[in-house]
Amino acid sequence: VLFCKMSNSAVNQVEKLIGRENYGTWKVQMRAALRIEKLWTNVVEITTPKDGESEVKVDTEKNEMALSRITLCVDKMIYSHISHLNSAKQAWDSLAKVFDDSGLLRRVMLIQDLGSCRLTEFDSPTAYCDKLITTAQKLNELGFIV
Incomplete structure (x- = not known):
């Protein structure tokens, strides 16, 4: 089992995503790690704009941190699914689309x-x-x- 390696980070405890077989576990661990680092709500749970807002404001620094954390916690064979994306939300949704088998x-x-x-x-x-x-x-x- 491979774990993410990053100093002083909750992500250290996240098992690397290798595919459909560990996606469920990875998803729970990654969500918890992003919550500990205060990155989940501001970046991954992006929803439609609130009344009176033209668009949802995203903290660019937190988005980059969350996207980096997600990228570092997937096996290199999975990079092709997220390497071209610019937001943590896009990466999260892309991985869910590929690996979340709920049929x-x-x-x-x-x-x-x-x-x-x-x-x-x-x-x-x-x-x-x-x-x-x-x-x-x-x-x-x-x-x-x-």
């Missing part, structure tokens, strides 16, 4: 994983429970409450 097939596969998971397939009861909990969390993220 019916994904739900069915996770339900099958949950139903076919057997204690005898694991080295320890802890590993078995971890698998069950992780799969249940993935289903919960897709709106299928377990």
